[in-house]
Amino acid sequence: MRLRSKIMAMRIVRVDPELKDLIPGFLNNRRQDALTIRAALAQEDMETVQILGHSIRGCAGGYGFNALSELGGILERGAQNRDSEAITNAVDELQAYLEQIEIIYD
Amino acid sequence: MAEPTKAMQYRVLLVDDDRDMISLLSSWLKDAGFEVDPVMSGSEAMARIDVIRPHLVITDLVMQGMDGMTLLSKIHRQNPLMPVIMLSGKAQIADAVKAMHLGIAEFLIKPIAKEELVARVRYTLRLAAGESDSGLNFGKEIIYRSEKIGQLLEQAKLLAATDVTILITGATGTGKEALAKAIHEGGARKDQPFVAINCAAIPEQLLESELFGHEKGAFTGAQTKHEGLFQAANKGTIFLDEVGDMPLGLQVKLLRVLQDFAVRPVGSVRGIPVNVRVISATNTDLEQGVKSSRFREDLYYRLNVVPLHLPPLAERREDIQPLLNHFLKRLSQRDNKKRKRFAPEAVEYLASAPWPGNIRQLMNVVELCCALTNTDIIPPAMAQKALRDQPAHVQTLKDAKEDFERSYLVSVLRVTNGHVSHAARLAGRNRTEFYKLLKQHHIEPEEFRTSRQASEED
Numbered sequence: 001m002r003l004r005s006k007i008m009a010m011r012i013v014r015v016d017p018e019l020k021d022l023i024p025g026f027l028n029n030r031r032q033d034a035l036t037i038r039a040a041l042a043q044e045d046m047e048t049v050q051i052l053g054h055s056i057r058g059c060a061g062g063y064g065f066n067a068l069s070e071l072g073g074i075l076e077r078g079a080q081n082r083d084s085e086a087i088t089n090a091v092d093e094l095q096a097y098l099e100q101i102e103i104i105y106d
Numbered sequence: 107m108a109e110p111t112k113a114m115q116y117r118v119l120l121v122d123d124d125r126d127m128i129s130l131l132s133s134w135l136k137d138a139g140f141e142v143d144p145v146m147s148g149s150e151a152m153a154r155i156d157v158i159r160p161h162l163v164i165t166d167l168v169m170q171g172m173d174g175m176t177l178l179s180k181i182h183r184q185n186p187l188m189p190v191i192m193l194s195g196k197a198q199i200a201d202a203v204k205a206m207h208l209g210i211a212e213f214l215i216k217p218i219a220k221e222e223l224v225a226r227v228r229y230t231l232r233l234a235a236g237e238s239d240s241g242l243n244f245g246k247e248i249i250y251r252s253e254k255i256g257q258l259l260e261q262a263k264l265l266a267a268t269d270v271t272i273l274i275t276g277a278t279g280t281g282k283e284a285l286a287k288a289i290h291e292g293g294a295r296k297d298q299p300f301v302a303i304n305c306a307a308i309p310e311q312l313l314e315s316e317l318f319g320h321e322k323g324a325f326t327g328a329q330t331k332h333e334g335l336f337q338a339a340n341k342g343t344i345f346l347d348e349v350g351d352m353p354l355g356l357q358v359k360l361l362r363v364l365q366d367f368a369v370r371p372v373g374s375v376r377g378i379p380v381n382v383r384v385i386s387a388t389n390t391d392l393e394q395g396v397k398s399s400r401f402r403e404d405l406y407y408r409l410n411v412v413p414l415h416l417p418p419l420a421e422r423r424e425d426i427q428p429l430l431n432h433f434l435k436r437l438s439q440r441d442n443k444k445r446k447r448f449a450p451e452a453v454e455y456l457a458s459a460p461w462p463g464n465i466r467q468l469m470n471v472v473e474l475c476c477a478l479t480n481t482d483i484i485p486p487a488m489a490q491k492a493l494r495d496q497p498a499h500v501q502t503l504k505d506a507k508e509d510f511e512r513s514y515l516v517s518v519l520r521v522t523n524g525h526v527s528h529a530a531r532l533a534g535r536n537r538t539e540f541y542k543l544l545k546q547h548h549i550e551p552e553e554f555r556t557s558r559q560a561s562e563e564d
């Protein structure tokens with residue numbers, strides 16, 4: 001619950017207007033990532049979870065989504081530790097966050 | 107929106123198998139004025155290099171198929187000088203060390219901020235330019251790593267190709283003269299003279315003669331005709347430092363020169379045409395000077411066609427470390443001694459100091475540290491001591507008086523072409539006293555004489 005409240009506190013995101021055209025595609029890709037991670041987890045394919053977590057962590061902060069970057073780190077570590085519960089929690093957070101996110105371009 | 111820059115001529119090959127990362131980095135680099143060619147694998151990158159001949163490659167480390175290390179090795183096998191920046195999602199020392207051994211230019215950890223990426227790209231390109239392409243060598247004497255100075259130099263480079271009049275503003279010690287010189291050397295006048303004068307250091311009656319020259323007999327002591335600095339700078343550039351301190355009476359004369367492109371030496375009725383580019387600089391607020399009637403408004407607009415501002419060192423702390431290295435290297439070459447280094451804690455301390463005297467103060471601190479340290483590594487305590495002992499921009503009254511006296515003596519000797527009797531008369535001193543003053547300041551009047559003058563005096 002603590003993680004959720006922390007991540008949700010970051011749901012209003014200020015983004016550089018220069019990146020406006022890229023944002024819908026970027027968020028759609030993260031929604032797709034969430035589905036892929038759930039499917040990989042079901043098959044205990046930790047390598048895919050780790051790659052996607054790593055990629056989200058490295059990329060999201062640059063777009064201004066620090067909460068996503070943090071979740072990416074949790075997914076990556078969860079996969080390294082084969083911690084299914086941590087991964088499930090993080091992917092729940094990811095999907096809830098993507099549904100509630102509000103973007104201000106300024 | 108970033109300012110448009112000349113960086114458009116730089117092509118960057120961007121390699122990452124993450125589409126969102128490619129989009130993000132492309133957007134940032136294009137916004138900063140670079141031409142970006144994105145590819146999603148190492149093999150695509152190898153195919154593109156020969157076609158587009160990039161100035162720089164940026165690659166991710168971890169990629170499907172060919173990874174960043176393999177790509178780096180392949181690139182350098184074909185083109186050993188190609189600068190490559192590697193991005194990694196993990197700060198792993200082993201990777202960074204391996205990449206350094208393979209000749210990487212920069213190893214950057216994701217997530218990375220736009221400003222840092224653009225600054226590192228500019229820095230890498232600049233270093234590479236020094237090795238491979240003299241056309242990209244603008245301002246090579248100016249040491250920096252910051253984005254602020256990078257952008258300023260991009261602007262200055264564009265201005266160097268023109269003859270536009272420039273006003274450089276910035277606090278004392280920020281490198282105004284170095285920037286003016288870079289602009290001169292980056293333009294078509296580079297093989298012609300660059301003449302600098304500090305308008306604050308010379309009294310009004312001498313400054314006019316210094317700038318515009320005088321005729322023989324124009325005033326007491328003017329035994330020979332004197333060519334002013336504007337004529338000396340003909341076809342080149344004149345740099346008027348501390349122009350804000352120029353007396354009002356001279357401002358109108360300078361304005362006339364800028365309007366008519368001709369100087370009228372003191373005591374002459376004829377104007378002499380000059381073809382001079384004017385770059386001026388000030389550490390005072392000229393607009394305020396105009397408001398308080400200390401500076402002519404019409405001259406302000408003549409000089410301030412394009413303003414360039416040099417930020418203080420405290421606003422570009424990322425430049426401190428490269429500047430420290432530069433001065434250490436220069437001192438070791440000058441003194442023919444082994445190069446010293448600052449201990450990491452000393453660098454940390456210096457990087458966070460306030461530096462009110464800017465680069466000049468930093469240079470003095472490095473010199474003091476080198477002089478007082480016997481070991482190869484300069485400890486933090488020495489850096490602290492050197493900084494405390496450096497009163498920065500505020501000189502003592504004694505030092506300021508001595509500086510002024512020296513500049514004054516030099517000016518008088520220059521005006522009188524090294525004729526000591528005339529110079530002494532002009533200064534209101536007798537010959538013996540005047541000689542004593544010259545000796546105190548280690549000034550040799552012979553150095554100011556023309557050969558004809560010397561034989562007359564003898």
